[in-house]
Every structure is written in C-alpha cells, then in structure tokens.
Amino acid sequence: MVTPEEARALAAAVPDPELPVLTLGDLGIVREVRQDPGGALEVVITPTYSGCPAMDAIRDDIRKALPGARVVTVLSPPWSTDWITDEGRRKLREHGLSPPRRTDGPVALTLGVRCPRCGSPRTRLVSRYGSTACKAMYACRECLEPFDHFKEI
Structure with a gap:
C-alpha cells in the first residue's frame, strides 16, 4: 500500500500535458493527498485557471500514476503563478x-x-x-x- 507521502511524490512527478518539461509538483497544482480510514487515496488539485483544457488529461495521468486514487479539483483559493517552484522556474528558463x-x-x-x-x-x-x-x-x-x-x- 502506498502512503500519502509516497502518493504525493508520485502525483507531483506527473508531467504537465501542455508543458512536459514541468511536473505537476513544479507547477504547484497538487495541493494535498489524503487517505481515508479505509486506505483509499484522494489527490486534491487546483487548475492553473478554471477553464484549463488540460484538466481531463491531468486527472487521467494522476489516476495512471496512482490507480484507484480519487482526484478532486478545488478552485479556492485559485492557483497563482507564485505556486510555481524555484525548480519549475529554472526549468522554464532552461527550455x-x-x-x-x-x-x-x-x-x-x-x-x-x-x-x-x-x-x-x-x-x-x-x-x-x-x-x-x-x-x-x-x-x-x-x-x-x-x-x-x-x-x-
């Protein structure tokens, strides 16, 4: 069984479908990973903007990385470019x-x-x-x- 910490690392390592040089962790999209008492995992994500066309692909890619996990999208607080990590900013410049x-x-x-x-x-x-x-x-x-x-x- 995967721990919530391991699940967070796996979800954060998923490449962004529009910018595959970045991961979801680099972008700060993965907000939280929770585990219910029965052991089921829930990954909480926030899109870069509410109309982001990549959200279906992002949810599918997280589910591939974490089979059986539930992916929940939250819009509040809204995502900010301040959530991009220093590593993500470095990768953007390099590319x-x-x-x-x-x-x-x-x-x-x-x-x-x-x-x-x-x-x-x-x-x-x-x-x-x-x-x-x-x-x-x-x-x-x-x-x-x-x-x-x-x-x-």
Missing part, C-alpha cells in the same frame, strides 16, 4: 520560456519581461496570447529571439 514574476514578495524594479535566453529586460510584447491562453508571446530586442512568457496570475 526558453520566461517564468512569471513572483507577486508574493517585493515588487521587482524591472518592469519588463526578461528574455529567458540572454536575460535582457529589453523585450517587447508581440501578442497577448502565446501557445496557450496562460502565456504571451514576446521578442527580445537584444538577441532578437521570440519566446513565450507565463502571465502572472
């Missing part, structure tokens, strides 16, 4: 995606979005919508590369 700024601490003095390739804050918005609704398309004025930026939520 050419600009991570969102943190909103739970001091306000950054750089008001622009930094290029994930060269680090320059000299970027420009190309489109308010990128490859998914939670991202915007930017281009760097220094290295001239386009990149997706996660919107702060």
Whole structure:
C-alpha cells in the first residue's frame, strides 16, 4: 500500500500535458493527498485557471500514476503563478520560456519581461496570447529571439 507521502511524490512527478518539461509538483497544482480510514487515496488539485483544457488529461495521468486514487479539483483559493517552484522556474528558463514574476514578495524594479535566453529586460510584447491562453508571446530586442512568457496570475 502506498502512503500519502509516497502518493504525493508520485502525483507531483506527473508531467504537465501542455508543458512536459514541468511536473505537476513544479507547477504547484497538487495541493494535498489524503487517505481515508479505509486506505483509499484522494489527490486534491487546483487548475492553473478554471477553464484549463488540460484538466481531463491531468486527472487521467494522476489516476495512471496512482490507480484507484480519487482526484478532486478545488478552485479556492485559485492557483497563482507564485505556486510555481524555484525548480519549475529554472526549468522554464532552461527550455526558453520566461517564468512569471513572483507577486508574493517585493515588487521587482524591472518592469519588463526578461528574455529567458540572454536575460535582457529589453523585450517587447508581440501578442497577448502565446501557445496557450496562460502565456504571451514576446521578442527580445537584444538577441532578437521570440519566446513565450507565463502571465502572472
């Protein structure tokens, strides 16, 4: 039998279907894993936004990792990009995606979005919508590369 701690680690290791370089743990989607007195597991998740089209795939992937587990979706409190782990932010940068700024601490003095390739804050918005609704398309004025930026939520 899998303990709740082991189940949480298994659920957190599931790759995100839209960004497989990140896990559900990196994104902070897995909120809690509970076990009832009968031993059944319940995984509590929060979508990155309420209309996220990947939620069915995420639930299915968690059930594959934890057969028999019940997956419960909660919307309150709503997910925030602040829940992305430092490891998740590092992975985003390494794969050419600009991570969102943190909103739970001091306000950054750089008001622009930094290029994930060269680090320059000299970027420009190309489109308010990128490859998914939670991202915007930017281009760097220094290295001239386009990149997706996660919107702060």
